[in-house]
Amino acid sequence: MINMHWAYTLVGLMFAAFAIYSALDRTNGKRFGNAAFWGLMATSLLFGSAFAYLPALNLGTFFLAGEALGNFLNGLLVLALAGLAGFGFIGRSSPPTTTEGERLTWSYQLGNKLFLPALIIPATALIGTLAYNYTQVSGWGWIEERRETYIFLCLGALLALAVLIAWLRPAPAAPLQEGRRLIDAIGWAAVLPQMLAALGVVFAAAGVGTIIGDATRSMIPEGSIFLTVLVFGLGMALFTMIMGNAFAAFPVMAAAIGVPLLIQTYQGDPAVIGAIGMLAGFCGTLMTPMAANFNIVPAALLELKDRNGVIKAQIGTALPLLAVNIALIYFLAWR
């Protein structure tokens, strides 16, 4: 069966190649920092789960073996990534690519046919996912359950690469060098979403959710449905901004306010409160740098000067939409 480890291996090999090309790039003063950073990403993707099979480690009071050892080594890897990025050991490179003039010439020569390989990746992901799920193929269990889109994304990328190589015959190193040009433009922001996901887990383990939930609940005056809905909606948005993720906020706000007050005490419709409550959280996602994947990564990817540029463009949509969501809960849950 094709599972996620195939995808991790493929992406891991790509990062390993980025690391090697980085180390060889004499034009970049920080080449070894970049090589170490992308090399650690490759290590995580290729061996992150295999660390558990290393011989046991004895650290005086701590004896680590198996899964515990794997987790600890992955933790050290995370600290090394953060250190390299945080203390300025990585820098942007300028791998060989075409000039603006050459690109213009190519774009006129190749015409609209250039769009076709660009559409291969989304088309493969789309058709692959639909064909797999809505035919009998899914019953054969060829692909890890609920992961088929990721597998088809990788397949689409390989297919597009093959088409481009056969059609345009670029230099052999070009695909990986062009990839390195982009990953270096994104820099540490490429790893930040995974770091934030890890921070969310630590927050949850330390009981941050319970503390916030209790504090929010203590703010609500008794007897007012509207004020309770208001605190629930604002709480979802604010806690999502802190955690960077509405998924982390929902169970906390549901436990503190949604279920005991809105559903059990005031008898509101649980489907409305659940569904629109989550969407109130999504308004928070639009307004926080903690949702790095959606807000910080694209700023880096589009080479914006202002790291918070995307968030600033979203606030004008997020705030009115949050108000709409709060009103929708109030009017629809007590129809």
Next chain:
Amino acid sequence: MTDLLYYLPLLGIVIVVFGFALRLNPMLVVTVAALATGLFAGRNPVEVVSLLGKAFNDNRIIAIVWIVLPIVGLLERYGLQQRASTVIRSIKAATAGRLLLLYLLLRQATAALGLTSIAGHPQTVRPLVAPMALAAAEQQHRDLDDDSKERVKAYSAATDNVGLFFGEDIFIAIGSIVLIQATLATYGIALSPLELAVWAIPTAIAAFIIHGWRLLRFDRTLRRRRK
């Protein structure tokens, strides 16, 4: 005193807020916040580091999307962004706002069908949507300043996010719907995914109206800025 100790794990949040506000490197801020939170909650250092490592490893799926970079880079090498601009310039009625409005509709509609990974910032915004929006804006305003160019790019990314967030919950098999269902089920409230997904529709319409209106207004603010 016990009160103060009870709130101690929240110091991690304070570190994050100040760290981001002071524009320190986020990778460092997040790591320090995670270590501090874990230690304040009474865990030992090895436990905290291990917790971070496990969570990082469990979330490797986030890194899969970078597989598209070599292809996006190759396409840029052969002038895809320039081609996208040329096509947009040949459409006289194209403006940045109208173009992004069309993308918003497509992104919301496909996300509502569960097709969330077919578009995104690396796959579609950088190679296609942003250069097209920029070309449309430059066609309207020949002397577009750098600030306006930044805003056109920022709005392109913002439109992808709004379309994705407020489309995906209409699809019944998406993670957030499953999470709502599972959370409420622990309190003995049984709901089907479909019962939840229909209540995502009013917000989806509101998001399209609000963001769509802002996109059309965006064309006008670009016009004013030029003068």
